[in-house]
Amino acid sequence: MGVGVRLESGGVEIAGALVDDICRLYDEVFSEPPFFWRDDESDLHRQRLAGLFDDPTFGITVARVGADLVGFAYGFAVPADTQRWSRLTERLPQETTAEWPGRTFLLFDFAVRRSCRGRRVGRRLHDTLLAGRPEERATLTVQPTAVDTQVIYRHWGWRKVGQVEGGPDAAAPVFDVYLRDSLADLRAGQVSP
Numbered sequence: 001m002g003v004g005v006r007l008e009s010g011g012v013e014i015a016g017a018l019v020d021d022i023c024r025l026y027d028e029v030f031s032e033p034p035f036f037w038r039d040d041e042s043d044l045h046r047q048r049l050a051g052l053f054d055d056p057t058f059g060i061t062v063a064r065v066g067a068d069l070v071g072f073a074y075g076f077a078v079p080a081d082t083q084r085w086s087r088l089t090e091r092l093p094q095e096t097t098a099e100w101p102g103r104t105f106l107l108f109d110f111a112v113r114r115s116c117r118g119r120r121v122g123r124r125l126h127d128t129l130l131a132g133r134p135e136e137r138a139t140l141t142v143q144p145t146a147v148d149t150q151v152i153y154r155h156w157g158w159r160k161v162g163q164v165e166g167g168p169d170a171a172a173p174v175f176d177v178y179l180r181d182s183l184a185d186l187r188a189g190q191v192s193p
């Protein structure tokens, strides 16, 4: 575990104060291979992040060493009327695609500074954010080229359920879609702060 890494969880009060640090770290991490990076992605990400601040279900956990932001994980509840499952390349069973308020959390963005990886910072961010959520399960999308990240997700109990096209303003042309069927094990676990 990283010595001196401090975690903090909350909502817009945390993200709003750290928005420039979050955007800087996002650009640093996702402009590198193996990620697809478009010229306007930095601006698009900043707009997407600002757009989340109106969502009362928004939640974030950040990791800091001193004043430096070294990692973040944030997301929001999938709305009950979402179309996200119907856009998948694979057809999923109705019991998987059915949504209702409180069913699914979307882990929207998640990253750890390269120099801090492999020291359980990501694990602590992931477990702390998800253990604090009221939703039953969680979903995320990840770029197909992020093979190492997908190994970690499977190790942490996620399963790939399909692929989805990114659309005109998305960070990449295509994403793999993952589901974690329950968060109960994380809520029951001892997550170190």
Ligand SMILES: CC(C)(COP(=O)(O)OP(=O)(O)OC[C@H]1O[C@@H](n2cnc3c(N)ncnc32)[C@H](O)[C@@H]1OP(=O)(O)O)[C@@H](O)C(=O)NCCC(=O)NCCS
Binding pocket: 029, 110, 111, 112, 113, 116, 117, 118, 119, 120, 121, 122, 123, 124, 140, 141, 142, 143, 146, 149, 151, 152, 155
């Ligand atoms: C994904 C990411 C956030 C993980 O953070 P991290 O701090 O490196 O992860 P951790 O050190 O906490 O944990 C990695 C875990 O995967 C395991 N792992 C790593 N490589 C592995 C491999 N090849 N096979 C099996 N397990 C592996 C580690 O043993 C560790 O397991 P543990 O949780 O049981 O201790 C980080 O690698 C990152 O920022 N990647 C680039 C951005 C990214 O892909 N973000 C997600 C986009 S959807």
